[in-house]
Each structure stands twice: as structure tokens, then as C-alpha cells.
Amino acid sequence: MKRIRFVSLIGMLALAAALSGCWHKLNIQDSPKIINPVVKVASDPAQPFQAGFGQAVITPEMKVWMAGFDPGRRSDGVHDDLFARALALKQGNEKMVLVALDIIGLNREEVEQFKTLVPGYRPDQILIACTHTHSGPDTMGVWGYPPFFAGENKKYMETVGQGIAKAIQQADQSAKPATMFSAVYQMDPNLMFNKRDRLDQDNTMGILVFKDQSGETI
Numbered sequence: 001m002k003r004i005r006f007v008s009l010i011g012m013l014a015l016a017a018a019l020s021g022c023w024h025k026l027n028i029q030d031s032p033k034i035i036n037p038v039v040k041v042a043s044d045p046a047q048p049f050q051a052g053f054g055q056a057v058i059t060p061e062m063k064v065w066m067a068g069f070d071p072g073r074r075s076d077g078v079h080d081d082l083f084a085r086a087l088a089l090k091q092g093n094e095k096m097v098l099v100a101l102d103i104i105g106l107n108r109e110e111v112e113q114f115k116t117l118v119p120g121y122r123p124d125q126i127l128i129a130c131t132h133t134h135s136g137p138d139t140m141g142v143w144g145y146p147p148f149f150a151g152e153n154k155k156y157m158e159t160v161g162q163g164i165a166k167a168i169q170q171a172d173q174s175a176k177p178a179t180m181f182s183a184v185y186q187m188d189p190n191l192m193f194n195k196r197d198r199l200d201q202d203n204t205m206g207i208l209v210f211k212d213q214s215g216e217t218i
Contacts, residue, residue: 044092051178051210051218052088054170057081058101058163060137065144065151067104068134072145075137082136084163087210088171097121097168099128101160103139106130110139110157117165120172128164178218181209 059081066073082102089096097118106114106128115123130139138144138151139160145151184206194201210218 043094047092048177049180050088050090050175051180052090052171052173052175053086053210053218054088054167054172054174055083055085056163056166056170058084058103058160060153060156060159062153062155064137064153064156065149066134067136067138067140067143067151071143071151073143079135082133084160084167086164086167086171088168088175090175095121095172096125096127097171099126099164099167101128101130101164102133103130103136103160104132104134105140106160107140114161114164117161118168121168126168174218176212176218178210178212181211183207183209 059078060075064075065071066075084102085100087098089098111128112123114128115121115126118126137153137156139157141150141152143151184204187203187205189201189203192201192203212218
């Protein structure tokens with residue numbers, strides 16, 4: 001009888017830990033519906049096309065749970081910095097910005113929240129993508145030490161938001177008349193493989209290059 005009560009107590013403690021550690025993930029289900037406005041604004045082809053680049057370091061200054069692979073991985077140092085990089089494109093009164101983050105990914109409500117930190121841009125003018133690195137912090141709250149600790153660090157998420165805003169500001173302020181070049185080339189097939197389906201593999205790489213009026217790469 002005592003053993004049954006002890007097991008029940010352990011079970012209740014584990015359930016409480018799971019609820020506390022995964023509370024952020026549970027809250028995702030209760031997020032309000034996000035409605036992006038449809039804005040019809042056309043750029044003026046008579047105006048010069050402009051491009052600008054900006055970046056900010058978003059390397060965590062504290063120990064964090066690492067994302068991807070297995071849960072319970074703690075960071076033990078910095079091998080390379082992580083960046084938020086932004087490309088601003090403008091023409092006349094219309095503009096947009098592309099942001100790439102060196103992290104595993106972001107939850108939708110955090111993407112929308114980060115967009116509000118950037119003055120002068122509508123939410124639909126900001127596109128945010130992640131490089132899906134498994135050598136960076138858990139920014140989605142699922143690779144901590146379940147069921148006891150959620151992996152997302154709130155302090156670090158503030159750093160990510162600040163980095164996005166800083167990179168976009170630099171890109172916007174540095175925009176200048178530019179010419180865009182694009183290319184697709186074949187990569188060495190030994191550099192990659194499709195683990196799930198070896199017959200379904202794309203060995204091409206597409207690139208965009210923006211040059212200013214003097215021919216220098218932006």
C-alpha cells in the first residue's frame with residue numbers, strides 16, 4: 001500500500017513538472033488567430049531599384065539548451081557567432097526586407113511579435129526565415145530537459161528580436177541604387193544527400209547578387 005502511494009506521488013510530481021516545463025508549448029494552442037492585412041501597393045518602375053544589407057550578432061551570452069537531435073543538450077561554449085542578416089529591397093514607396101536567422105526555427109506568434117519591433121515596415125513587408133541549424137539555441141521550447149524544463153530561454157529570445165530590428169535598420173539605412181544578378185549552378189553531389197530518399201535530391205544552388213552603381217557587391 002505504501003509503495004502504491006509512493007508511485008502515485010512520483011506520478012503527480014512528474015505531471016506537475018511536465019505542465020510547468022512545457023507551459024509555453026501548451027500556450028501555443030491558445031494563441032489568438034493572426035490576420036495579416038492585404039495591402040495593395042505597387043512599386044514605381046520609374047524610381048531606382050535599391051538594395052541594402054545589415055547584420056547583427058545574436059550569439060547567446062548565457063548557457064542555453066541546444067536545438068535539434070536529442071533533448072537535454074546544454075551549450076558548453078561558442079565555436080562561431082550566430083547572426084541575424086537582413087536584405088532590404090526598395091523601389092519608390094514600396095519596400096520589403098528578407099531576414100535570415102542562424103537558429104533552428106521560430107513559433108508563429110514570436111515571428112509576428114518580432115515584426116512589431118521594426119518601425120517603418122508593415123508586417124507583410126518583413127519575411128523571416130531560419131537556417132535550421134542544430135548547433136544553436138532551442139528557440140521553440142521543445143529541446144530542453146522534458147518534462148522538467150522547456151528549452152526556450154526568454155532572455156535569449158529578446159536578443160533575437162533586438163538582432164532582427166538592428167539588422168533591418170542597418171539594411172534600410174544602407175540601401176542604395178542596385179542591379180540584381182541571379183544564377184543557378186550545379187553543386188558537387190558529394191556535399192549533400194537526402195537521408196530519407198536517396199533518389200530525390202537537388203544538387204543545384206540558386207544565388208542572388210546585388211551590385212551598386214560602381215560594380216561593387218552590396
